[in-house]
Amino acid sequence: MSPQPLEQIAEFLLEQAAANGATAADVVVAEGDSLTVGVRLDQVEKVKRARAKHLGLRVFVGERSAITSTADFSHDSLTGLATDSVALARVTSADPYGGLPAVGELARAIPELDLYDSAIAEVTPEQATAWCKAAEAVALQVDPRITNSEGAEFDGGTHRIVYAASNGFRGSYRSSSCSLAVVPVATENGTMQRDYWFSAQRHLSRLEPPEAIGRTAAARTLRRLGARKVPTCEVPVIFDPDMAASLLGHLAGAVSGNALYKSTSFLIGKLGEPLAPPFVHVYDDGTIAGALGSKPFDAEGLATRRTPVIEAGVLRSYLFDCYSARKLDSRSTGNAARSVADSPHVSPTNFFLQAGSASPQEIIRSVRSGLYVTELMGFGVNPVTGDYSRGAVGVWVENGELAYPVEEITIAGNLLEMFRNIEMVGNDLVMRRSVAAPTLKIARLTVAGT
Amino acid sequence: MSNRALAPAPEPERFFLNRFALDAQALEETVTSAIARRADYADVYFEFSVTEHFALEDGIVKKAAKNVSQGAGVRVVAADKTGYAHTDEVSVDTLRLAAQTARAIADQSGATQSVAVRAARPAHDLYPLRESPLEVALDAKIALLNDIDLIARRHDPRIKNVLAGLGIEQKIILVVSSTGVIVGDVQPLVRLSVTCIAEENGIRQQGSYGGGGRTEFSFLTEEGRHARFARAAAEQALRQLRAVPAPAGTMTVVLGPGWPGVLLHEAIGHGLEGDFNRKKVSAFTGRIGQQVASPLCTIVDDGTIANRRGSLNCDDEGTPTARTVLIEKGILRGYLQDRLNARLMGMAPTGNGRRESYAHIPMPRMTNTFMLPGDSAPDDIIRSVDRGLYAAYFGGGQVDITNGKFVFSATEAYLIENGRLTHPVRGATLIGNGPDVLTRVSMVGNDLALDEGIGMCGKDGQSVPVGVGLPTIRVDSVTVGGTKA
Numbered sequence: 001m002s003p004q005p006l007e008q009i010a011e012f013l014l015e016q017a018a019a020n021g022a023t024a025a026d027v028v029v030a031e032g033d034s035l036t037v038g039v040r041l042d043q044v045e046k047v048k049r050a051r052a053k054h055l056g057l058r059v060f061v062g063e064r065s066a067i068t069s070t071a072d073f074s075h076d077s078l079t080g081l082a083t084d085s086v087a088l089a090r091v092t093s094a095d096p097y098g099g100l101p102a103v104g105e106l107a108r109a110i111p112e113l114d115l116y117d118s119a120i121a122e123v124t125p126e127q128a129t130a131w132c133k134a135a136e137a138v139a140l141q142v143d144p145r146i147t148n149s150e151g152a153e154f155d156g157g158t159h160r161i162v163y164a165a166s167n168g169f170r171g172s173y174r175s176s177s178c179s180l181a182v183v184p185v186a187t188e189n190g191t192m193q194r195d196y197w198f199s200a201q202r203h204l205s206r207l208e209p210p211e212a213i214g215r216t217a218a219a220r221t222l223r224r225l226g227a228r229k230v231p232t233c234e235v236p237v238i239f240d241p242d243m244a245a246s247l248l249g250h251l252a253g254a255v256s257g258n259a260l261y262k263s264t265s266f267l268i269g270k271l272g273e274p275l276a277p278p279f280v281h282v283y284d285d286g287t288i289a290g291a292l293g294s295k296p297f298d299a300e301g302l303a304t305r306r307t308p309v310i311e312a313g314v315l316r317s318y319l320f321d322c323y324s325a326r327k328l329d330s331r332s333t334g335n336a337a338r339s340v341a342d343s344p345h346v347s348p349t350n351f352f353l354q355a356g357s358a359s360p361q362e363i364i365r366s367v368r369s370g371l372y373v374t375e376l377m378g379f380g381v382n383p384v385t386g387d388y389s390r391g392a393v394g395v396w397v398e399n400g401e402l403a404y405p406v407e408e409i410t411i412a413g414n415l416l417e418m419f420r421n422i423e424m425v426g427n428d429l430v431m432r433r434s435v436a437a438p439t440l441k442i443a444r445l446t447v448a449g450t
Numbered sequence: 451m452s453n454r455a456l457a458p459a460p461e462p463e464r465f466f467l468n469r470f471a472l473d474a475q476a477l478e479e480t481v482t483s484a485i486a487r488r489a490d491y492a493d494v495y496f497e498f499s500v501t502e503h504f505a506l507e508d509g510i511v512k513k514a515a516k517n518v519s520q521g522a523g524v525r526v527v528a529a530d531k532t533g534y535a536h537t538d539e540v541s542v543d544t545l546r547l548a549a550q551t552a553r554a555i556a557d558q559s560g561a562t563q564s565v566a567v568r569a570a571r572p573a574h575d576l577y578p579l580r581e582s583p584l585e586v587a588l589d590a591k592i593a594l595l596n597d598i599d600l601i602a603r604r605h606d607p608r609i610k611n612v613l614a615g616l617g618i619e620q621k622i623i624l625v626v627s628s629t630g631v632i633v634g635d636v637q638p639l640v641r642l643s644v645t646c647i648a649e650e651n652g653i654r655q656q657g658s659y660g661g662g663g664r665t666e667f668s669f670l671t672e673e674g675r676h677a678r679f680a681r682a683a684a685e686q687a688l689r690q691l692r693a694v695p696a697p698a699g700t701m702t703v704v705l706g707p708g709w710p711g712v713l714l715h716e717a718i719g720h721g722l723e724g725d726f727n728r729k730k731v732s733a734f735t736g737r738i739g740q741q742v743a744s745p746l747c748t749i750v751d752d753g754t755i756a757n758r759r760g761s762l763n764c765d766d767e768g769t770p771t772a773r774t775v776l777i778e779k780g781i782l783r784g785y786l787q788d789r790l791n792a793r794l795m796g797m798a799p800t801g802n803g804r805r806e807s808y809a810h811i812p813m814p815r816m817t818n819t820f821m822l823p824g825d826s827a828p829d830d831i832i833r834s835v836d837r838g839l840y841a842a843y844f845g846g847g848q849v850d851i852t853n854g855k856f857v858f859s860a861t862e863a864y865l866i867e868n869g870r871l872t873h874p875v876r877g878a879t880l881i882g883n884g885p886d887v888l889t890r891v892s893m894v895g896n897d898l899a900l901d902e903g904i905g906m907c908g909k910d911g912q913s914v915p916v917g918v919g920l921p922t923i924r925v926d927s928v929t930v931g932g933t934k935a
Contacts, residue, residue: 040729048534049551050809054519070518071538077518084516091588093510125554150731150852185731185852194731194852227853232699232935262507263611263647263654341517378857379846380879380931384647384656389696389879389931391848391857408855410879410931412698448698448881448931 006031007172009073010164013057016082018166022059022089024100026165028299028340029055033158037125039132040151047125056340059085063094069341097326100167100300105322105332107171107296107303114290116174117203120156123178128154131180131210138214139184145225146218150183150194156204169301177292178204182217188225195220195375200433202290220374223395227405229449230396236370237411237445238363238397241428243373244437248353250381250388250415251282252435255309255317256335256346257324259383266386266416267315275315276419279356282310284319286334286349293350293434299338304349307333321346353437356425360439363424365400371447372397373411386415392447409449418442462624462634463569466496469520470540477626479542484526484549485628491527491789492552493627494545495766497808499619500584506595506614514588521808524548527790530728534811569632572763573770576756577664583618583640586667591616594642594676602646602680608691609684610654611647616640618667625768633768639663639759639915641904642670644679648687655693657686658861659843661902663757679902686843686862689874696863696878696932702838703880703928704831704866707899709843711918714749714819715907716847716856717884718742722776722784723802723814723909724791726851733854733885734782742782743888746824749777751786753801753817759903760818760917764801767812771801776819777888786814806912816907820919824894828922831893833869839930840864840871841880854884857931879931887925895922 010027017025031053038046056069059082066088068081132152140146156178163171181198197217199208239247259265267275286304288294298304300322308316320328321336321344337347364372377391389412395402426439467473477494484492498520505513522545523536533552537544595614602612617640624634643660659682663669670676705713718734726732734742743749753771755761762771767789775783787795788803791814804815832840840863847858859879864871900919907916 044531046532046534046811047552047554048536048811050536052521052536052538052809054538065512066514066516068516068518071520072518081518088514088516088588091592092514093512093592095510095512098512148729148731150729192731192733192852194850224853229929234935262613263649264613264645264656268654342515343513377848377850377855377881378859378879379848380857380859380877382656382877384654385876387876389859389877389933391855391879391881391931393850393855407853408881408883408929410698410857410881410929412696412878412931412933414933446698446931446933446935448700448929448935450700450929 006162009055009078010162013078013082014164014166016079017057017059017085020082020086021061022086023062024060024166026058026100027055028338029162030340031160033121035123035125035128035156036153037128037132038151038153039129039136041149042133042137044129045151054340057081057085058343059089060099061086061089063096063098064089064092065098066092067343097323100165101302101322101332103167106167106169106301110171110173110296111287113287113294113296115202115294117176119204120176120178121158123156123204135180135182135210135214138211139182139218142215142218143222145186145188145222146184147187148185150185152182155179163301165301171297171301173296175202177202178207180207180210180213182214184218184221186221186225193221193224195224200292202292224393224405227407229408230406230447231450232448234444234446236367237442238367238370238372239440240372240374241430241438242432243376244440245433245435246376247418247440248282248351248437249435252348252351253383255319257318257320257328258346260318261324261327264383266384270315271318273315274313275310276313276422278312279425280310280313280422281354283307283354284309284335284348284351288350291350291431293348295349298334299336299344302332302334302336304334319346319348348435350431351435352429352431353425355427355429355438358424358426360426360428363426363439363441364397364402366424366441367397368399370397371406371411372402388413388415388418409447411445411447413445460622460636462622462636463632465622466624469498472542476542480524480545480549481626481628483546484524484553490529491628493525493625493767495523495808496624497521497621499621502584502618504591504595504616506599506612508611509599511592511595519807523808524552525811526552530794532790532811536809568630572633572635574754574763576754576761576763577638579638579666581666582620583638583667584620594670598644598676598680601677602644602684605681605684606688608648608650608688609646610649613645615643623766625766627768631768633764635763637664637762640665640667640670642676642679643904644683646683646687648691650691653691655687655690657683657690659683659686660904663759663903664761665757689862690876693874693876695934696875697839697930698932698935700927700929702835703925703930704835704838704840705920705923705925706840706842707895707897707920707922709901709918710841711820711901711920712844712847712858714821714920715816715916715918716849716858717882717887718749718776719751719816719819720849721851721854721884722786724785724787724795725814727785728791728795732851737782740782741780742885743777743780744891745780746894747777747780747888747891748822750775750822751816751819755818758818758900758917759905759915760816762817765803766805767803769799769801769803771817774800786816788812788814804914806914810912813910815909815914816916818900818917818919820898820900821921823896823898823921826893826895828895828897831895831922831924832866832871834893834924835866836868838866840866849884855881856884857881875932881929881931887928890926891923892926893924897921
């Protein structure tokens with residue numbers, strides 16, 4: 001079996017689409033290899049290996065369009081795909097805002113962003129098992145109250161993306177990612193708690209050492225033992241970096257051109273307005289070397305870039321792909337993303353709140369009575385209004401000290417008010433995910449408990 | 451009525467053998483090579499799925515998508531270890547390679563045993579269709595969405611935008627296992643969702659509704675169903691325009707019938723999945739036979755209800771689906787099991803071994819989870835509450851299996867004042883503790899309803915369609931996460 005180069009498959013599909021009457025088309029071909037190893041209580045629990053490939057064809061017939069995708073790369077399947085796509089496009093409505101980007105908008109060069117590590121493709125199940133065992137073993141040894149484990153898991157994958165469009169764009173890149181996570185379980189007085197820690201990177205050598213992951217996971221789990229509810233009140237709330245990142249995620253959703261033109265964003269009409277205090281700066285940057293959210297061009301062939309979203313507290317830019325930009329009379333910010341089987345949509349690249357000056361300890365010391373949040377649960381965020389209500393887990397702060405763990409409470413407010421009420425920004429920004437933030441203090445939220 | 455002759459559904463075994471140019475011998479060889487002496491179990495799962503998706507926004511159907519996915523997964527299980535390999539290029543060679551990869555985990559050494567396989571029929575025939583929803587003309591699907599736009603906008607001029615999605619899927623599966631059985635199934639699924647945006651005096655709100663099932667396409671328009679969905683989404687958005695802030699604190703909560711059954715899914719269902727209990731990491735671990743709910747509560751998981759979204763003729767390991775009693779009059783009775791966890795716990799599989807696709811390892815999952823009806827009239831339940839919250843519709847929920855804490859978010863709720871529903875309130879999260887929330891159920895209505903068929907459940911990165919159901923119930927003291935302290 002001599003597999004056809006992916007580029008050749010893409011060219012063939014573009015030709016087939018045109019032959020069937022498409023006036024424009026683009027093709028994404030993705031292939032990847034992955035390895036997952038799970039260890040629990042020092043025994044290998046699962047090993048999963050896979051090779052996957054998938055391609056998507058988007059066609060335009062005038063102002064109508066459709067998308068089809070398949071994992072079957074045979075000649076018959078590909079010709080059938082082109083016929084199907086065009087037939088499907090003919091039944092959709094004409095949409096004057098659709099279409100590929102103009103040639104002048106396309107990326108002129110494809111930068112090298114250090115997204116691929118060949119070492120990840122070479123990881124053996126035995127190596128991955130050893131890392132998982134090491135991470136879990138440390139977690140289990142830290143304290144006798146750590147009595148059980150949901151296990152440790154290593155995931156590694158390498159991917160290649162080829163993108164070709166009838167406007168002439170041709171591009172491809174490789175990327176890789178890996179992660180190691182462990183979930184210890186602690187018991188005290190007949191109740192159990194679990195927590196976790198993980199590290200994710202594009203390069204194997206940059207993962208946190210297994211022992212460090214295990215120690216952090218154990219400390220986080222032990223910290224939750226003996227958690228209680230607190231009375232309903234209004235207090236300052238500190239979000240640890242991972243939870244602050246979840247707030248940035250809501251912000252990224254609200255500045256997305258998709259949400260704006262669908263009227264499902266609480267930030268419609270806020271461009272140029274102050275959203276937060278002057279010490280708050282938020283950027284979307286797809287060009288950071290080696291970062292998890294970076295890519296050399298977006299899903300429509302435009303260059304990725306650094307977009308100031310909030311500067312000195314003022315909303316400076318929304319994020320767009322070509323379609324939402326046209327709908328809203330703006331220009332794409334190079335934020336088109338696409339799964340193979342779907343049309344492009346807006347997605348942040350690396351989206352983060354810039355580090356401030358306060359250490360996390362200083363932030364905690366500034367609170368006389370309040371909540372330090374370490375986990376949030378549920379989907380109680382209304383993107384249209386910004387109304388926010390989520391289950392929370394954390395540590396109660398008394399007189400500037402972390403006092404005791406709390407659970408089975410909610411925090412509620414409105415995202416617009418929450419951003420306006422940011423009181424302190426930590427100096428501890430780490431790009432643990434593609435959306436990241438440092439420790440964040442919000443002046444006041446409603447905590448519901450007993 | 452037309453003649454109800456059934457369209458011949460593809461016969462899964464023949465379908466896959468033809469499609470991948472395999473024969474029965476190749477299947478036997480694959481399973482034989484996968485199962486080594488020390489392996490307890492092996493199976494090969496074939497899947498071919500076609501999905502269509504249509505999206506309406508801004509008054510036009512601007513998106514049509516069709517996806518064809520196919521592949522096979524080979525699994526080898528030895529004690530509590532699982533080796534898994536999957537491929538989207540299915541041939542004798544790739545299957546053999548996958549089998550070897552999967553077997554590596556099972557401490558491969560030793561003589562292989564030979565497995566002869568024979569075809570079996572699934573125990574049920576829960577979704578016989580006259581016509582596959584995939585075969586309905588594209589025009590009819592587009593017309594349905596356009597109609598929804600019209601109905602919702604006509605309902606009230608304050609409806610400013612309508613977002614609707616129509617998803618149609620047909621999945622053909624075949625499970626060939628080392629127990630010697632081949633079982634296949636053809637699984638249709640349709641789902642219609644509607645979101646309306648209402649606007650008045652600069653205030654914007656949204657409402658969402660939808661449904662579907664393992665049905666023909668015509669199900670969506672029967673009995674004015676699509677129009678009802680459109681109006682329900684519009685009404686929800688309009689009501690939210692005049693909603694007051696939700697209360698914060700612990701109070702009596704009345705849950706309406708149907709979709710609020712998501713409470714059971716989060717508070718009880720996940721915690722009773724076999725994997726968490728075998729690993730002793732569930733808040734329900736070791737509690738079979740104990741009282742975990744009020745005697746008014748009997749809760750079942752039932753994968754055998756005709757045409758329901760959460761139903762299956764067999765699970766993704768070929769086990770027939772069943773009706774499993776989880777809680778009987780308040781006493782914890784059973785867990786939801788797949789093969790692996792059932793065997794390790796010395797229990798019988800319950801037909802709950804499910805997976806998102808061939809690229810995923812099966813695990814215990816819910817099907818349709820609901821509470822059986824009680825004796826109370828729904829009006830009496832509301833009338834019994836002086837001050838509290840009535841929750842009629844929910845967004846998603848989540849649970850921490852280990853400590854039992856769960857949340858779910860009300861998207862349509864009302865204040866109860868002096869036994870009457872008064873103001874609609876803005877969305878709020880409800881939070882509680884799975885093993886004790888149902889002990890505070892003090893009234894159960896006689897109005898059990900299953901949800902409309904829109905639920906999706908995520909676990910360990912795998913999504914599967916599920917159903918829930920509930921009669922009206924009164925729960926004394928639940929923490930409501932509003933802003934109004």
